[in-house]
Amino acid sequence: MPKDTIVPTYRLDMQGEPCPYPAVKTLEAMESLKPGEILEIISDCPQSINNIPQDAENHGYKVLSIDSSGPTIQYLIQK
């Protein structure tokens, strides 16, 4: 899915936070969402590329888009 057609409901801007906090906080935030709602996560911890998408999928959420073209990574995840 092209990312500009995805409309997130909430954003979690975690710039500056080292791993694992972006992943932990993402899972916490996802719990508070209603089914179908989308969370946008902004993280500049590069290592989050190996944890946020996988953790989201392991917890039954859908990873809609990942943009890791720059030092600040954007994830769009749907509950």
Place this chain on the structure above:
Amino acid sequence: MDYFNQFKQRYLIEFWRPLPAVIALGVLATYYFGIMGTYWAVTGEFTRWGGHFLKFIGVDISHLGYFDIVKMDGNSLTRIDGVMVIGMFAGCIAAAFWGNNVKLRMPASNIRIFQALIGGIIAGFGARLGMGCNLASLFTGIPQFSLHAWLFTLAMIVGVYLGARVTALPFFQSKFKLQKVSKSRELPYDAKRIKRLFVFGSVVFIAMVLWALYLIFIANTPKLGIAMLFGIAFGLLIAKAQICFTSAFRDVFTTGRSQMAIAIILGMAVSTIGVFSYIILGQPPKVMWAGPNAVIGGMLFGFGIVLAGGCECGWMYRAVEGQVHFWLVGVGNVIGATLLAFVWDYFSVSIATSWPKINLLESLGNYGGLFANYVFLFLLFVLILKLEKNYRNKLQSKGA
């Protein structure tokens, strides 16, 4: 040109998949041992940096026994570990700059600054007390059949668990809040900057390879040059695939993810048989004292790396990516290792050097030791699966 662009995008810019990268590290670490006769390790060199610094500020280190163990001969440019670490930094720089992954990231709070420094010191101290960090224990100690590495690794997992519990306390949690939005954010894009970074990464990479070739063919120090090339490869692999030994074990507890821990066990399994073949051909393994130092050191190390958020090789690539947090972790590591060298003589006999150096290949015979190692690796694998299952059970009971 199209081919080059495809290659550039896929291999130089994008991240690499972690599983093949970890297995490649296992294979490279094995060849490194075969060619160099020493193991892939970084903390020994960090300790020597601390020693050089102490000498520089006028401290007499000749009476400190630990510096005899790590051997202060020469300098970073004339030691195998020294040039390997320089190569590793170059590999990390190339990976980060090629991939447009450089940004000055300031710590989000003072708590994180405290964590980075204190965690780094504890990890640096623990690693040297246990005679080497995760690289020396997991990637070289265990495949070298040294019992101390098993003690260190198991204690490390306990330390990681304690660290994960402590860092999950409300005090350490992020203060970031959810914002209601109606549009996804446009990420900044600056084509010129990306190009500049790419060129810089390429210059560092090529310069380092040329330096290594110079060491091999002109300066007639082939071992140093080869060690540097290995360093570049190690650096590229850990940075491009974002290999984090800390998260591998920590996240089994924090988010129930075991992929990396299992990848590391596979890497160790690959390395074990390779190292074994070198040992039976006559290369002497590096075996350390299987004493309380390995257990205490492993626990401190495990706790420290989780508090800090990264281990002694993890901070290297993060530091060059501009993560200020990991500059502090690196400084903490060197301080911790140096502190250990200072106090080592007070307790070294009772908890380390009077204990036997147990080589599984001697205690159980060549093939007995080999199979024992694989049985232990299998048990470690089962333990990780069990811990992952525990997390899932807890999650389910929470949801029910």
